[in-house]
Amino acid sequence: MGKGRMTTLKGFLIGLLSxxxxxxxxAASERDKIVRLATTTSTDNSGLLGDLLPRFTRVTxxxxxxxxxxxxxxxxxxxDGDVDVVLVHAPAAERKFxxxxxxxxxxxxxxxxxxxxxxxDDPAVVAKAKSAVDALxxxxxxxxxxxxxxxDSGTHKKERGLWAAQGLTPSGVWYREVGQGMGKVLxxxxxxxAYTLTDRGTWLAYRExxxxxxxxxxxxxxxxxxxxxxxxxxxxxDLNHAGAKALIDWIRGDEGQQAIAAYRKSGExxxxxxxxxxxxx
Amino acid sequence: xxxxxxxxxxxxxxLFGGDPDLWVIIGISFKVSxxxxxxxxxxxxxxxxxxxxxxxxGRRLLITTFNTLLSxxxxxxxxxxxxxxxxxxxxxxxxxxxxxxxxVIGQIALALPILIAMGHSSLQATDRRAWETARTLGxxxxxxxxxxxREARFGLLAALLAAFGRIIAEVGASMMLGGNILHYTRNxxxxxxxxxxxxxxxxxxxxxxxxxxxxxxxxxxxxxVQGKGRPVx
Numbered sequence: 001m002g003k004g005r006m007t008t009l010k011g012f013l014i015g016l017l018s019x020x021x022x023x024x025x026x027a028a029s030e031r032d033k034i035v036r037l038a039t040t041t042s043t044d045n046s047g048l049l050g051d052l053l054p055r056f057t058r059v060t061x062x063x064x065x066x067x068x069x070x071x072x073x074x075x076x077x078x079x080d081g082d083v084d085v086v087l088v089h090a091p092a093a094e095r096k097f098x099x100x101x102x103x104x105x106x107x108x109x110x111x112x113x114x115x116x117x118x119x120x121d122d123p124a125v126v127a128k129a130k131s132a133v134d135a136l137x138x139x140x141x142x143x144x145x146x147x148x149x150x151x152d153s154g155t156h157k158k159e160r161g162l163w164a165a166q167g168l169t170p171s172g173v174w175y176r177e178v179g180q181g182m183g184k185v186l187x188x189x190x191x192x193x194a195y196t197l198t199d200r201g202t203w204l205a206y207r208e209x210x211x212x213x214x215x216x217x218x219x220x221x222x223x224x225x226x227x228x229x230x231x232x233x234x235x236x237x238d239l240n241h242a243g244a245k246a247l248i249d250w251i252r253g254d255e256g257q258q259a260i261a262a263y264r265k266s267g268e269x270x271x272x273x274x275x276x277x278x279x280x281x
Numbered sequence: 282x283x284x285x286x287x288x289x290x291x292x293x294x295x296l297f298g299g300d301p302d303l304w305v306i307i308g309i310s311f312k313v314s315x316x317x318x319x320x321x322x323x324x325x326x327x328x329x330x331x332x333x334x335x336x337x338x339g340r341r342l343l344i345t346t347f348n349t350l351l352s353x354x355x356x357x358x359x360x361x362x363x364x365x366x367x368x369x370x371x372x373x374x375x376x377x378x379x380x381x382x383x384x385v386i387g388q389i390a391l392a393l394p395i396l397i398a399m400g401h402s403s404l405q406a407t408d409r410r411a412w413e414t415a416r417t418l419g420x421x422x423x424x425x426x427x428x429x430x431r432e433a434r435f436g437l438l439a440a441l442l443a444a445f446g447r448i449i450a451e452v453g454a455s456m457m458l459g460g461n462i463l464h465y466t467r468n469x470x471x472x473x474x475x476x477x478x479x480x481x482x483x484x485x486x487x488x489x490x491x492x493x494x495x496x497x498x499x500x501x502x503x504x505x506v507q508g509k510g511r512p513v514x
Binding site: 031045050065067068081082180187206 | 367368369373376378379460461462463465466478479480
């Protein structure tokens with residue numbers, strides 16, 4: 001079977017060869033023109049990035065490859081050096097990310113707030129809650145169904161923080177962790193006639209397709225800031241740091257900030273620019 | 282959501298109104314899956330030959346292995362190559378994660394077991410004497426191989442179609458390895474997943490229709506080819 005083995009070997013080598021040729025053709029050509037951005041589902045599903053990034057490309061020539069996942073996963077991709085820059089919304093996790101040396105600096109970009117949405121008739125009387133924490137306790141005690149992101153996203157971290165603030169560990173059939181993006185969670189909550197915590201941007205983008213209503217909003221605890229972080233150049237010298245920096249400068253510059261302020265979905269502003277504000281925590 | 286009829290109607294408008302985004306997605310799907318098939322096929326056929334006509338220790342084990350790999354979940358393939366290709370992984374230096382080549386690699390891994398297992402059984406089914414006859418009549422090894430491939434052509438074609446059908450419709454590995462990047466790694470299945478999560482059912486249906494039509498066409502083609510071949514076989 002000496003010759004048979006040769007055939008196999010040849011086939012295998014041809015496969016490898018064409019693969020490496022292919023890899024070269026696909027990958028090397030434009031890597032320095034491409035910025036890889038890991039971000040949250042909220043910035044992508046709300047349509048904001050689809051509006052912003054073509055402008056950025058026009059000005060700078062960089063293409064942005066958006067990988068939309070939860071904040072936890074986005075930070076993980078940054079830590080592993082699989083992306084050049086991250087745009088996320090979980091201040092505590094972001095600070096740790098920078099402190100641990102995975103990112104250069106945490107820079108504010110914009111903010112909005114979280115809202116609690118739920119069924120129209122509000123069975124847990126959340127509307128009367130005195131705080132966001134109180135609102136969640138009412139849902140837990142009055143047996144409303146709550147849909148949780150359950151995916152370690154920024155919104156999920158926020159939600160867990162609110163439960164933890166009152167020493168509660170939510171569990172039971174009323175508490176459903178679905179492990180999906182914000183848009184999907186809003187759909188699920190709609191189908192189940194349940195409560196859920198959402199960022200206002202995604203909610204405004206989905207509101208027309210949903211029968212749910214905002215049942216609680218406006219408390220300081222529900223503040224939702226977004227920050228952009230360049231992945232460490234020391235750890236990963238061969239990432240596209242110039243491109244990452246260009247994106248950061250643009251999105252925090254006049255043009256980017258004005259575009260964020262101008263972005264509307266059915267007449268409502270989704271995000272407020274915050275690159276120059278001092279009040280942002 | 283609107284009625285199914287309404288979404289379907291919108292889908293047709295999207296498809297035939299020449300919505301450019303939709304066609305980019307379709308193009309990416311075909312480019313990636315055809316490339317994967319092109320790379321996987323020569324190796325798979327060589328392997329299938331070896332399994333069908335070779336006699337060596339471990340052959341049965343190999344056959345069992347490839348048959349087992351047939352039911353290997355796509356998400357596990359995705360996860361395996363994600364770990365390998367991530368910058369923290371052993372192949373991290375290639376920087377291939379979230380690129381089209383990463384998707385190609387994942388799809389090769391998914392296509393190989395189908396091509397090998399189905400190719401092997403169709404070659405196995407050919408008459409072993411055809412090989413010996415061809416050889417004794419003085420045919421070179423290559424010629425003899427060609428003769429056998431001709432004998433088994435319908436089976437091999439069916440293997441190709443089955444493999445193509447699996448990889449072009451597969452969402453798990455493409456999502457993980459490609460990252461669902463617009464205009465680059467967003468293919469038909471990952472786009473359907475995304476559009477559904479956004480509540481945009483029309484786009485999802487439009488892309489689903491493309492997959493269905495393609496499956497229909499390919500199978501029709503197979504029927505035609507087999508129909509023509511019947512008198513000979």
